[in-house]
Amino acid sequence: MAFTCTYQFDTAVYKGAVTFPTQLFINGEFVDPVNKGTIDLINPATCKAIARVSVGDREDIEVAAQAARTAFKEHWGLKVSGEARSKLLHKLADLVDANTDQIAALEALNVGKTFHAAKAIDLPTIGSLLRYYAGWADKIQGKSIQTTPDKIGFTRHEPIGVVGAIVPWNFPLSTLIMKLAPALACGNTIVAKPSEFTPLSALFLCTLIREAGFPPGVVNIVPGYGDTAGQAVGESMIIDKVAFTGSTLTGRKIMEAAARSNLKKISLELGGKSPSIIFDDADVDQAVKWAINGIFMNQGEICVAGSRIYVQAGIYDDFLQKFTESAQCLSVGDPFSPDTFQGPQISERQFERVMDYIKSGQAEGATLRLGGKRFGTEGYFIQPTVFTDCTPNMKIVQEEIFGPVAAIMKFSAEEEVIEQANNSTYGLACSVYTKDIDRAMRVASNIEAGTAWVNFSNWPDLGLPFGGFKQSGIGRDLGEYALENYTNIKAVHINIGIKI
């Protein structure tokens, strides 16, 4: 088995070698999995193997959880000051920044996203997340609560304990850091399971975690499959909380496993079928660009993708023409080419899934206005695809596709579009485009979603909470709100005079 991965990049946008261990990272050491499992990672742009890395099983999750528990009790948890946690997170941010190009290259290679986007979006987000929560680490506050003159009441917001983080393949490192930064800031320890498809950036991070000086066991990283390692995180009796980002189907399984095992706390960031709503009075040129950004960013592999686009009748034709033209101009191809906007889908399975949705859209009577086919001859590329004449019950309108497929619908009245937009089991995000401030307020207020963007799209902000209404999730990541996901509240009542 290979203990390290060395990859030589020789591309137009990045040249250099990246070397890092590919074993499991447990208790500050790189170790072999108990069952010696490995997985061959595939470059989705070429379908060729990139590297062979270790893959953890149930037993490895337990070993990692035990290391995290010991670290929680001995070096972290209530044993470390907020100031010290803050300093370590800042140090890790500096190390990530110093390795921006290497990490961006690994993300592009492993996920198929463009190097340009990884460098411009994923990496700055990671550094900022670490620094943002480093700032919170020494500001974990409870309340003192006035009760009676004979009593003092206050709350402590204590770390929960061992956090299991299960993160997806579309933003491998930034979703990991979205869990890791607030969890560590609050004093928890972590067992993270990156996706089996995209563990490279997380493995690269392990070296930086060690270099930053986190005590052994505070962060443990075990790449593995969902049905073994992921399920083990959900079922572990040692893990106190699981933070999950992924599909609604898997989110349910995690919640069920938590209910059946030790009632671990959960937070779930799940799927979406988010509406973009464009009113007649919107700036059409801007709305087109933002709507394109909404659905085609990151190959459409984004949980907040604005995949249902509702356009008011008065500007429908104009919007459709401009939108289709813009989508047609999107350059698809090599993620390491400077001009590429859209790379391949992550895997053969996802590629087939998206193609099946495209077929179902045609079979159910939607009009294919653009794309709909494989792009090129190798790799999992799909042409930017646009459907019109979509009706509410079509699968392409109801289900999350997670690919570059837009469904466009025409509407007349505000009430009608609100009803259609809310006709979904999901409630992750929405975008509304209008210059009428009253309408913007009404619509943003009435859409059932955890995030509403007014006159733009797909732009979470670190300071703002992010999460789902309805079946899009439970709990909130980001912002001050995320601290609630990683703290347990203890009410302390002190008697200073009551006698019985």
Added chain:
Amino acid sequence: MAAKSIYTKLFGRALLSFSSRTLYHSSHTLSTMASLSAHILIRAANRELEIPTGLFINNEFVPSADSPNDLIHLVNPATEETICSVVAGSVKDIDIAVAAARKAFNTTWGKNVTGFERSKLLNKLADLMERDQDILAEVESLNNGKPFKIARDFDIGDSIQCLRYYAGWADKITGQTIEVDNKTKLAFTRHDPIGVCGQIIPWNYPINMWAWKVAPALACGCTIVMKPSELTPLTALMLSKLIAEAGFPPGVVNTIPSLGSVGGVALSTHMDVDKVAFTGSTVTGRKVMEAAAKSNLKKVSLELGGKSPQLVFESADLEQAANWACLGILYNTGQDCTAGSRLYVQDTIYDKFVSLLVSKAKELVIGDGFDEKSGGGPLVSKTQFDKVWRYIESGSAQGAKLALGGQKRPGKGFFVDPTIFTDINANMDIVRDEIFGPVLAVGRFKTEEEAISLANDTSYGLGAGLHSNDANQCMRVSSALEAGTVWINQYNLLNNNVPFGGKKQSGIGRELGSYALDEYTSVKAIHWNFGEKLDWPL
């Protein structure tokens, strides 16, 4: 002082002469036909009460839509006589109630009502509860068994305050505004009501738990389908009548007495219930969470079981510590999720403390709730009575020593006297399991570290108490105890403005205080662009 009067009532120091054991009879004739009200005579107060017994949907009491002959027969646990019967709600009835709650949420409540108006209605409801405090307490005592005066002054007194406390929050639901980019973008959060809430409450504090579930949900703008325990639904039905009288729009609060396996399951699996708040056993809590996971991923908050430790250190005021320890395990006859059921005493004071504890526990009179001498009532049901006795027998069988109690009483009523075991070890069932009765396990420790380790050796984490006169020790130990509530030099007293809930397997989420508002709101982030132009392609 509240604590003093609790203790006085528990241990029967302030005696007014009250009457005999047979304090009521029911004039309600049991029949197979569901009636929508029952007449009950409260002997102790010489008053006949008419109590609603139908399902409460859309501000009206109605029969079951599809199972008119299904009834729940209620028993007075002090006498084992039947009180009356109420309509048993079916799955269909839950559907109808949820539809009513959804309609109200979309039309008259939710975002259609101001916080000011919600506040006014909650205050009005509190006024009505205050007006009816005596009759509510009488029925609570009759159905649950707890002493009338404790029901009136503590359960209901506290519930009224809870409603007023959240009435004060109703017009203070605030989000944050968050600086993003002052030139082009503004962001803020809205804390929207979650929607329709299924509230499943237990039988140990029927009115109190009703208030904890109703007050914050209504303050935040949610609507409710309430499922009271099948053992104790009467006061929830009486309170429902007050909901209509207070002027809440139809459908805002709906009440469906039903078995857990019917109504509880229907609520937690329902596709149109947005949130379930449950108080009850850990076993059932798991099922609620699993059902939420399998259905529509409704949000859940769970307040579950406990096996809460109390630690008595050598510097403590032993008299006071013994009093609090008694209150901890004997209040509500031990039918309390925070019951301080494991007591660990420092070895240097162990013998002295245990004899003090036993002498004080002995003084509690457990009897009929309408008897002034009673500081505690019977257990709620035959099932609970049998369960508690199985634990007492297992304690003896597994080698613990009985320091008090252990004798079954003759005659009617599910009475269990204060029971104290010593010489325990960590593997005994009476040390590991929640008993939910007046049964205390007493152990000893040498050092503070040992005390903490014994206290935390449990899958539960609801409450914990420590008694010490060493300020540094109080801080160290309260920090190390794995529990959602830690009491220092006291026990079991809660405040409506202090959060309450469990760590570990004692639950998820927090009730009470400002913290409970998080359980009934959904956070929406609104990002507003007023100047950022997008260049395309990126």
